[in-house]
Amino acid sequence: MAALGPLSRTARLGCNLCRKHRLVFNRNLQRRGIASCIDPSYGLSEEQKEFQKVAFDFAANEMAPHMAEWDQKEIFPVETMRKAAQLGFGGIYVQPEVGGSGLSRLDTSIIFEALSTGCVSTTAYISIHNMCAWMIDTFGNNEQRERFCPDLCSMEKFASYCLTEPGSGSDAASLLTSARLKGDHYILNGSKAFISGGGDTDVYVVMCRTGGKGPKGISCLVVEKGTPGLSFGKKEKKVGWNSQPTRAVIFEDCAVPVTNRLGAEGQGFNIAMKGLNGGRINIASCSLGAAHASVLLARDHLLVRKQFGETLANNQFLQFKLAEMATKLVASRLLVREAATALQQSRADAVSLCSMAKLFVTDECFNICNQALQMHGGYGYLKDYAVQQFVRDIRVHQILEGTNEVMRMIISRNLLTES
Secondary structure, three states: OOOOOOOOOOOOOOOOOOHHHHHHHHHHHHHOOOOHHHOOOOOOOHHHHHHHHHHHHHHHHHHHHHHHHHHHHOOOOHHHHHHHHHOOOOOOOOOHHHOOOOOOHHHHHHHHHHHHOOOHHHHHHHHHHHHHHHHHHHHOOHHHHHHHHHHHHOOOOOEEEEOOEOOEOOOHHHOOOEEEEEOOEEEEEEEEEEEEOOOOOOEEEEEEEOOOOOHHHEEEEEEEOOOOOEEEOOOOOOOOOOOOOEEEEEEEEEEEEHHHEEOOOOOHHHHHHHHHHHHHHHHHHHHHHHHHHHHHHHHHHHHHOEEOOEEHHHOHHHHHHHHHHHHHHHHHHHHHHHHHHHHHOOOOOHHHHHHHHHHHHHHHHHHHHHHHHHHOHHHHHOOOOHHHHHHHHHHHHHOOOOOHHHHHHHHHHHHHHOO
16 A cells, blocks of 8 residues: 555544543544554555554554544544545545555454544445445446546545435335436435535445335435535534534435446445445444543543542453453454455455444444443443444444345344245
């Protein structure tokens, strides 16, 4: 990844964490899991360890010091993300000839896990942006790839993924947003809900209905900001993920050139699902980063907090809880990396493994973060402590990219239809 380079080691100020806690938090991130049993670099190649270190350092120096401020002031950190793009993180698995880094799905997971230790919300948006860039790179023609991908990979422009609608969430094939062909344009009408980056981003990868009912009637259009007929709803107030804006995206007789269609008519649902397979690994990887950081925060709190005359680290119940958290973290990481490898190799079990990873890892990592908050006692409920933000930011991971209930449907369907 040629874009990788040295990073400034000057941690920026400006977040609302107390200075002592901020310094401890950043030091722990830079040590990257000094407890060998949860070291995320085990089993990686030397090259993977290098870009993992770059991602961890970026998380510690450029993201963690601002994480609380971005959350509380709902700041979309455009310039920080563009710095990440200079390191190759704007198009991690996009092909190099259009500006991407050309890395594997496993490499991508390693990077998103590391970045999420600094800010889950921002990294999760970067993962969605990467998914959109990959969809254009993979399903677009050469003209589309050359027109859109370089600016997306540099994050000069930002992308949003538009599938969910007010009336179709888990049942994505029932979407109603329509695109009627008129000359050399599609006339787009309808709305999309819960769109990450909506209103602040430049490129919208939109699933819409160009044919009859069901998945075969769905196509994929790239809609650019500023297109007449494109507008946005109010900025949503959310429990977490506050460093990325969320709005409805609305189309009212929005004329989109036919040249902005990705693939053939009727291919949109297939494009959407292939994008989501990778998106599920990406979001699970973001959960891993939150859980890894939370284990370190819990461990350090147990080592310094005293009750009944001794540190909490001497309490066997809490020792066992910490051991369970570490075990579930490592098990989750192994599952994500196996799923990423399966997807990269286009294995027959890839879809099921991506669903398993999304189901198991987002559930278990939320439990890890929640237990870490519990170990902090009343302090864990204060916004001066990062652990509460990890809990809030990863709760939505059990809902988006296909709810965990839908993941159970996909996995069980695979098992029950095998002969």
